[in-house]
Amino acid sequence: DVKVTQSSRYLVKRTGEKVFLECVQDMDHENMFWYRQDPGLGLRLIYFSYDVKMKEKGDIPEGYSVSREKKERFSLILESASTNQTSMYLCASRVPSRYEQYFGPGTRLTVT
Amino acid sequence: SQQGEEDPQALSIQEGENATMNCSYKTSINNLQWYRQNSGRGLVHLILIRSNEREKHSGRLRVTLDTSKKSSSLLITASRAADTASYFCATHSQGGSEKLVFGKGTKLTVNP
Numbered sequence: 001d002v003k004v005t006q007s008s009r010y011l012v013k014r015t016g017e018k019v020f021l022e023c024v025q026d027m028d029h030e031n032m033f034w035y036r037q038d039p040g041l042g043l044r045l046i047y048f049s050y051d052v053k054m055k056e057k058g059d060i061p062e063g064y065s066v067s068r069e070k071k072e073r074f075s076l077i078l079e080s081a082s083t084n085q086t087s088m089y090l091c092a093s094r095v096p097s098r099y100e101q102y103f104g105p106g107t108r109l110t111v112t
Numbered sequence: 113s114q115q116g117e118e119d120p121q122a123l124s125i126q127e128g129e130n131a132t133m134n135c136s137y138k139t140s141i142n143n144l145q146w147y148r149q150n151s152g153r154g155l156v157h158l159i160l161i162r163s164n165e166r167e168k169h170s171g172r173l174r175v176t177l178d179t180s181k182k183s184s185s186l187l188i189t190a191s192r193a194a195d196t197a198s199y200f201c202a203t204h205s206q207g208g209s210e211k212l213v214f215g216k217g218t219k220l221t222v223n224p
Contacts, residue, residue, distance in 0.1 A: 004154070031210060035214075041216070042200070042214050042215060042217060043214040045211055045212075045213075048211070050210065090155065092154075092155075096210075099142075099145065099204050100145060100157040100160055101155075102157070103147075103154035103156070105153055105154045106154050108152070
């Protein structure tokens with residue numbers, strides 16, 4: 001079974017802090033994704049990565065950056081956290097030849 | 113941008129009844145997928161239907177796709193309390209994009 005893990009289930013940070021969210025998958029998937037999920041807005045794509053050191057902006061990249069130095073790890077970085085980045089963050093991975101995505105359990109981030 | 117829109121937003125039924133959820137989308141698609149999300153958890157892939165397919169089954173799940181109406185439905189037969197979750201449709205557009213676009217979900221409650 002594919003396993004996607006995220007570094008924290010719950011995280012509380014202060015406004016202005018730099019925040020790192022880590023995602024690791026164990027199935028050698030090339031593609032990885034970061035979403036945020038908010039009530040009434042559904043899932044929105046922040047960034048995705050085709051492969052190591054490759055990244056593409058999603059629909060809402062402002063205020064975020066990403067890093068993919070190793071194939072199994074995809075990090076989401078909030079350079080200076082703001083209260084409007086309080087959300088549930090979900091990481092996913094897939095192989096390019098198959099369309100279904102495998103999700104981690106999510107990180108609920110609160111910025112105060 | 114949100115493409116899939118699920119209907120209804122919430123559905124409450126008794127155990128043993130069937131549950132039907134609908135999804136509409138706007139542009140031409142390569143495939144449409146359905147995911148389940150238990151409260152506070154990540155999404156789990158349920159089923160994928162390609163644009164040239166009209167119906168697909170997986171256990172108690174039945175998915176239909178009508179590309180002329182740009183709509184899909186998910187039927188869960190003989191529902192169980194464990195089916196209580198939110199259900200999302202997600203579309204993969206034609207043209208080679210790696211992005212999945214998710215709807216806002218239907219929250220299903222199955223009462224024992």
